[in-house]
Amino acid sequence: MLLTRLAGVLVLTLGAAACVAESQVDYPYYESPAALFDRANLVIEADLSPDSRVTLLEPDPPTGTDPAANPQAGMESESEPAAGALVITVYTARVVTVFKGEVRVGQNIEVKEMGGTLRGVRHEVAGAVPLNGGERYVLFLSTYPNAPASLLNPQQGQYRVDDSGALSAVPGNELALTRADLERLAAGG
Numbered sequence: 582m583l584l585t586r587l588a589g590v591l592v593l594t595l596g597a598a599a600c601v602a603e604s605q606v607d608y609p610y611y612e613s614p615a616a617l618f619d620r621a622n623l624v625i626e627a628d629l630s631p632d633s634r635v636t637l638l639e640p641d642p643p644t645g646t647d648p649a650a651n652p653q654a655g656m657e658s659e660s661e662p663a664a665g666a667l668v669i670t671v672y673t674a675r676v677v678t679v680f681k682g683e684v685r686v687g688q689n690i691e692v693k694e695m696g697g698t699l700r701g702v703r704h705e706v707a708g709a710v711p712l713n714g715g716e717r718y719v720l721f722l723s724t725y726p727n728a729p730a731s732l733l734n735p736q737q738g739q740y741r742v743d744d745s746g747a748l749s750a751v752p753g754n755e756l757a758l759t760r761a762d763l764e765r766l767a768a769g770g
Contacts, residue, residue, distance in 0.1 A: 608734040614758045618766040621721040621733055623682030626742060627674035627690075631715035635697035639666040668704035670697035671729050672714055680767040682724070691729035692720060709735035710751040717742040719763065 611617040618624060671693045676684050684690060695706045712718065721738040722730040732738030736753040743749065748758050 611734065611737050611756065614756050614762055615766060617721050617733060617737055617756065618681065618763075621681060621738075622724045623684065623690075623722040623730055624680040624719070624763075624767070625674070625676050625682065625684060625690075625722070626678035626680070626717065626719045627676050627692075628717050629692070629712060629714050630673040630675070633670050633672045633697075633714050635668065635670050635699050637666045637699065638669045638693075667695055668697050668699045669693045669695055669729075670711070672712060674718075674720065677717065680719075680763055682722075692722065693729035693731055694735060706735060708753060710739070710753060711735075712739060719748055719758070 609620070611620065671691050673689050674692045676686055676688045676690065679686060692712070694709070694712055696704045696709060696711060698704070719740040719742060720730075721733045723733055724730045736751055737756055739751055740748040740754075740758055741751065746760060748760060748763070750756060750758065
């Protein structure tokens with residue numbers, strides 16, 4: 582009896598672990614830290630909150646009643662996500678240092694990345710390195726009106742900051758970046 586219960590728990594655990602949806606996304610690749618810095622609207626050192634929220638980023642719904650312009654005209658809305666919806670994880674980032682952009686030290690901004698666990702399914706982007714809540718990063722971001730900022734690249738757009746302030750690239754990022762390099766870029770050099 583106990584063995585049967587343990588086997589059932591194992592099957593449930595393995596079944597839950599198997600609920601992974603993987604996406605392939607092409608991100609721009611940057612040849613140098615200078616190219617990454619130039620492309621970013623915002624470059625900051627920030628502390629990520631330990632908590633995050635996972636949500637759907639859905640495309641604007643089609644409008645109008647013409648079936649040629651809106652194939653969903655007249656259909657009942659569904660509870661399933663719309664085609665093209667993306668699962669995103671959103672963190673609050675408290676700005677520690679501003680290297681580029683229009684934010685203030687101490688300000689909280691939202692930063693999103695694709696992927697996360699929603700409705701029991703883990704959504705992953707192939708090759709992406711997820712951010713870790715509760716850690717400090719240097720982030721290279723694109724900003725948008727009324728939306729969280731986004732990493733330029735899920736590997737090259739983030740550098741972990743250790744307790745001594747040193748930067749380290751995440752796995753898959755071969756662009757070395759030091760704090761001195763970053764300060765030189767911020768100064769225009």
